[in-house]
Amino acid sequence: MTIGSTPVKFKITIDNEQCMLCERCIENCSYGVFRREGQKIIPDSRKCTACHRCMAMCPRDAITMQEKPNDYRSHPVWTREAREAIYNQAKTGRIILSGMGNAADYPIIFDRLVLDACQVTNPSIDPLREPMELRTYIGKKPRRVKVSKKGSGDYNLETKLAPNLKLETPIMIGHMSYGAISLNAQLSMAKAVSEVGTFMGTGEGGLHKDLYPYQNNMIVQVASGRFGVDINYLERGAAIEIKVGQGAKPGIGGHLPGEKVSEDVSKTRMIPLHSDAISPAPHHDIYSIEDLAQLVRSLKEATEWKKPVFVKIAAVHHAPAIAAGIARSSADAVVVDGFRGGTGAAPRVFRDNVGIPIEAAVAAVDEKLRDQGVRNEISVIASGGIRDSADLTKTIALGADAVYIGTAALVAMGCRVCGSCYRGLCPWGIATQRQDLVDRLNPDEASHNVANLINGWTLELAELMGAAGINSIESLRGNRDRLRGYMLDEGIMKVLDVKMVGA
Amino acid sequence: MCGIISVIDRSKNYMDGGAIKNALALMNERGSGEGAGYAVYGAYPDYKDYYALHVFYDNIVEPKEAVEELLEKWGKIEYAEEIPTYEQDRLRKQHIPWRYFFKPDIRLLAGTCSPEEDAIINIVNKVNTEIKGALIFSSGKDIGVFKASGWPEDVANFYRIEDYEGYIWMGHNRYPTNTSGWWGGAHPFNLLNWSVIHNGEITSYGTNRRYIESFGYKCTMKTDTEVVAYLADLLGRRHELPEELSVKALAPPFWDDIDRMSENERDLHTALRMAYGGALMNGPFAIVIAKPEGIVGFTDRIKLRPMIAAESGDRLYISSEEAAIRTMEQNLDRVWMPSAGEPVIGMVRR
Incomplete structure (x- = not known):
C-alpha cells in the first residue's frame, strides 16, 4: 500500500x-x-x-x-x-475512464452572452395573443424556387423538395444508444418526442423492436462499429445519421463496457454477449471527404433517397472546413457536437481536453457555410452542453437550425449527473442494463417528464422570441445582432461576430 | 414612426412632384424634420439609357476627383452636372449633390450574366465604402432620388421637386432612431432600378443581412432598408419570382394557414418558406418597393405598421394615411386596408 x-x-x-x-x-x-x-x-x-x-x-x-x-x-x-x-x-x-461531459473549469461562453428585447421602436410580440412559429425543417433546401404560371393563373411549383424532417420545436434528443442507456430510458424519450412532434437519435446501438412504434420519430445512427446496422434498421428510421465523431471524445470511437452488453443489447447491436463494444476511431471505409460523400450516397441509395442523411462531427479546430466539405456531399444536415457533450464512457483526458465549445463551433461553421454560399442549403444541428432554453435560444441566434439535447433529457428522467454511467449500476434505471434497476424507470411517467422539459423550453423560447419582436424561428437563426457579449474578450466576440454590451 | 406614400400611373401618364410634396408634408406628425426624400421614375427621359448616379459630395475637390476617376476607368460619363438646389431657411446645403449619366463598359467585367448592373453595384459599393466624402444614393436608369435632412416641404423646395415629372413617385418622411438624421440615411433608398421606402424596423435584420451577403451583396449603408432592396433584387431579378410570390417569401403566411391550403398551394408556400427562411422579414414594417415596371406595397405578417391603398382610374396609391392620399386625389374609386402580409401591386400596363 x-x-x-x-x-x-x-x-x-x-x-x-x-x-x-x-x-x-x-x-x-x-x-x-x-x-x-x-x-x-x-x-x-x-x-x-x-x-x-x-x-x-x-x-x-x-x-x-x-x-x-x-x-x-x-x-x-x-x-x-x-x-x-x-x-x-x-x-x-x-487510461482513466470518466462519464458525462467535460468537467474542466473552462469559462462557459453562453453565460457571457445576453439576449435582446424590444422597447418602443419595435413592439414586442405576445405569444399568448399572437402566432409564434417554431416549426423547423431539417434537411436539404433548394437554393431557389422556380415556378411556372398555369392557365388558371395559379403558380405551379417546379422545384422538387428533398425530404426534410418536420420539427414542431427546434429541440431534438441526441444519440444515446441502447446499451449505454436502458431500453426504458429510450422508450421514455421516444414516447416524449412522438408526443411533442420532434425526433431522437438511436445512437449506435441498433433499434430494439419495442421502439418500432416510435420509429417515425427516430433517427438511426451509423457509426464506425456499424453495430445493429442492416437494411431493416435503415428503413425504419425517419433519418439516418453517420457518426464521425462525438464532442466528449473527438478522434476516438465509442466505448460500451462489456458489463452493459446484456442479452437483449447483444441481439440489438448484433455483437457477442458481455463483450466490450469498442468502435474503431475512424470508419474503416472513410479515409477522406470523398469517401464520406460516397457513404452518404450509398445510404441514400439503399433507402431510395427517401430519408435525410446527417453527418455528425465533434467540434474540433477545423470543424468549419469539414462542415463545408459535408455540405458539398448529398448530406442534409451537419451535426456539430461541442466539447461539453456528454457520454457514458470516455477517457478523461479526451473529455476534458479535446475539442472546442459549441458556441464558437456553431458560429464558425455557420460563417464558413455562408462564405461559401451553401449555408441555406444544409441544416446545422448543434449539441454539447445545452442546459436550458437560454442556451437553446443563443445557439440558434449564433446560427444553428436546431439542437440536440442529451444530458438535459436524462436529468429530466432523474439523472443526477453523478458521472458513473460507465459502471452500469445507474440506480435511476437510466445508464444500466440490470433489469431490477431498469424496472425503476417507468416509461409512462418518465416520458411525461421529458415531454414537459421540451414543452417548457419551447414556451420559454417563444417568449424570448416574442420579446425580441420575432414571430418565426427563421428570423432568430443566425441573428447575431440580437446577442451581445458581456465580459467576453475581443477575440471570442470576433469569432462569434457579436458586439459587446452597450455597443 | 415614419410616413410613406407612393403613387403609380399605370398608363405611364406623368405627374409632377407638387402633389406628393403636399401629401408628405401632411404627415409631418410622423416625422421629426430630420429626413425626407422623394423618388421619381421617368425623371430623365433624355438620358434613359444611362445610369443616373446621384452623389453627395462633402466637397467637390478630393472625393469628386476620386469618383470621376473611378467612373472613367469603368465606363463613360455622358453628362454630368450639379443637381440644382435652392437653400431654404431651415435647410442648408450639407453636401453638394451631383449627378452623372453613366454607361459602364461591359467588357471590363467577367463571370456575370448582368455585367452592366454588377458593374454599377461594384462602383456603388466602392464609392460608399472607400471614398471618404462621397456617397452614391441613386443609381437607376431614368430614376432620380432626391433627399436630405429636413422636413418634407423643405426638402421638396430645396430640390424644386415640382420641376420633375414621372409615372411613379415615392415619398418618405423620417423619424430616425437607428441612425442619426444624416442625408444618406433618409429614404427612399435606391440601388439600380430598385427603390424602397420603409416605415418600421426589421428585427430579423441580422439574419437577412447574413443571408443576402452569402449571395455576394454587401450591406454598407447602416440601414435595414438597404437589405430590403437587395432581397427584392435577389428574389425578383436573380431568382425570377413574380412580385406576389416575392412578397410571400418576404412576409409569408403562417404555417397554420399554409396547412389549410389546397395541396398545390401548400407545396408552393412550403417550398418558399423552406428556401427563403433567411429572407423572411420580421418586425414592424410597411414597405413600398418600386422598379420601373411598377410598385409593390406590403406590411409585416401581423401588420404592426399602418398601410392603406386607394385607386383612382389608372392611379394606385399606397400610403401610411388615407388623408395623405386624399390631398393628392379627392375622387377615389376605391380605398382599402390590405391585410397583414398581403401585397398591393401596381404594374404599368404593357
Whole structure:
C-alpha cells in the first residue's frame, strides 16, 4: 500500500433520530453504500457516487451527504483532481475512464452572452395573443424556387423538395444508444418526442423492436462499429445519421463496457454477449471527404433517397472546413457536437481536453457555410452542453437550425449527473442494463417528464422570441445582432461576430 | 414612426412632384424634420439609357476627383452636372449633390450574366465604402432620388421637386432612431432600378443581412432598408419570382394557414418558406418597393405598421394615411386596408 487510500469524495451521515429503519436506502443504493447493523443503518461513504437515489427515496430526510469532507492541502496547480488522477494511474497503469461531459473549469461562453428585447421602436410580440412559429425543417433546401404560371393563373411549383424532417420545436434528443442507456430510458424519450412532434437519435446501438412504434420519430445512427446496422434498421428510421465523431471524445470511437452488453443489447447491436463494444476511431471505409460523400450516397441509395442523411462531427479546430466539405456531399444536415457533450464512457483526458465549445463551433461553421454560399442549403444541428432554453435560444441566434439535447433529457428522467454511467449500476434505471434497476424507470411517467422539459423550453423560447419582436424561428437563426457579449474578450466576440454590451 | 406614400400611373401618364410634396408634408406628425426624400421614375427621359448616379459630395475637390476617376476607368460619363438646389431657411446645403449619366463598359467585367448592373453595384459599393466624402444614393436608369435632412416641404423646395415629372413617385418622411438624421440615411433608398421606402424596423435584420451577403451583396449603408432592396433584387431579378410570390417569401403566411391550403398551394408556400427562411422579414414594417415596371406595397405578417391603398382610374396609391392620399386625389374609386402580409401591386400596363 504505497499510496494508501485517498480521502472519500462524499460523506454520508444518517440522522438516527429521524431514521425509521425502513431500509429503502439499502434497497435503492446499487453501489452498496448502506447496510443494517442492529438498530442502525451504517453507510460506507467510500462507495458513494452522489447519485442521490438514497436521499430521494428516504421518507424521513434522514440522509445527509457532504462533498469532500477531507480535502488535500490546497494548491493552485496540484489540485485534488490532478493528484487523484496520478494515484489512480500509479495503481493501474491504465487510461482513466470518466462519464458525462467535460468537467474542466473552462469559462462557459453562453453565460457571457445576453439576449435582446424590444422597447418602443419595435413592439414586442405576445405569444399568448399572437402566432409564434417554431416549426423547423431539417434537411436539404433548394437554393431557389422556380415556378411556372398555369392557365388558371395559379403558380405551379417546379422545384422538387428533398425530404426534410418536420420539427414542431427546434429541440431534438441526441444519440444515446441502447446499451449505454436502458431500453426504458429510450422508450421514455421516444414516447416524449412522438408526443411533442420532434425526433431522437438511436445512437449506435441498433433499434430494439419495442421502439418500432416510435420509429417515425427516430433517427438511426451509423457509426464506425456499424453495430445493429442492416437494411431493416435503415428503413425504419425517419433519418439516418453517420457518426464521425462525438464532442466528449473527438478522434476516438465509442466505448460500451462489456458489463452493459446484456442479452437483449447483444441481439440489438448484433455483437457477442458481455463483450466490450469498442468502435474503431475512424470508419474503416472513410479515409477522406470523398469517401464520406460516397457513404452518404450509398445510404441514400439503399433507402431510395427517401430519408435525410446527417453527418455528425465533434467540434474540433477545423470543424468549419469539414462542415463545408459535408455540405458539398448529398448530406442534409451537419451535426456539430461541442466539447461539453456528454457520454457514458470516455477517457478523461479526451473529455476534458479535446475539442472546442459549441458556441464558437456553431458560429464558425455557420460563417464558413455562408462564405461559401451553401449555408441555406444544409441544416446545422448543434449539441454539447445545452442546459436550458437560454442556451437553446443563443445557439440558434449564433446560427444553428436546431439542437440536440442529451444530458438535459436524462436529468429530466432523474439523472443526477453523478458521472458513473460507465459502471452500469445507474440506480435511476437510466445508464444500466440490470433489469431490477431498469424496472425503476417507468416509461409512462418518465416520458411525461421529458415531454414537459421540451414543452417548457419551447414556451420559454417563444417568449424570448416574442420579446425580441420575432414571430418565426427563421428570423432568430443566425441573428447575431440580437446577442451581445458581456465580459467576453475581443477575440471570442470576433469569432462569434457579436458586439459587446452597450455597443 | 415614419410616413410613406407612393403613387403609380399605370398608363405611364406623368405627374409632377407638387402633389406628393403636399401629401408628405401632411404627415409631418410622423416625422421629426430630420429626413425626407422623394423618388421619381421617368425623371430623365433624355438620358434613359444611362445610369443616373446621384452623389453627395462633402466637397467637390478630393472625393469628386476620386469618383470621376473611378467612373472613367469603368465606363463613360455622358453628362454630368450639379443637381440644382435652392437653400431654404431651415435647410442648408450639407453636401453638394451631383449627378452623372453613366454607361459602364461591359467588357471590363467577367463571370456575370448582368455585367452592366454588377458593374454599377461594384462602383456603388466602392464609392460608399472607400471614398471618404462621397456617397452614391441613386443609381437607376431614368430614376432620380432626391433627399436630405429636413422636413418634407423643405426638402421638396430645396430640390424644386415640382420641376420633375414621372409615372411613379415615392415619398418618405423620417423619424430616425437607428441612425442619426444624416442625408444618406433618409429614404427612399435606391440601388439600380430598385427603390424602397420603409416605415418600421426589421428585427430579423441580422439574419437577412447574413443571408443576402452569402449571395455576394454587401450591406454598407447602416440601414435595414438597404437589405430590403437587395432581397427584392435577389428574389425578383436573380431568382425570377413574380412580385406576389416575392412578397410571400418576404412576409409569408403562417404555417397554420399554409396547412389549410389546397395541396398545390401548400407545396408552393412550403417550398418558399423552406428556401427563403433567411429572407423572411420580421418586425414592424410597411414597405413600398418600386422598379420601373411598377410598385409593390406590403406590411409585416401581423401588420404592426399602418398601410392603406386607394385607386383612382389608372392611379394606385399606397400610403401610411388615407388623408395623405386624399390631398393628392379627392375622387377615389376605391380605398382599402390590405391585410397583414398581403401585397398591393401596381404594374404599368404593357
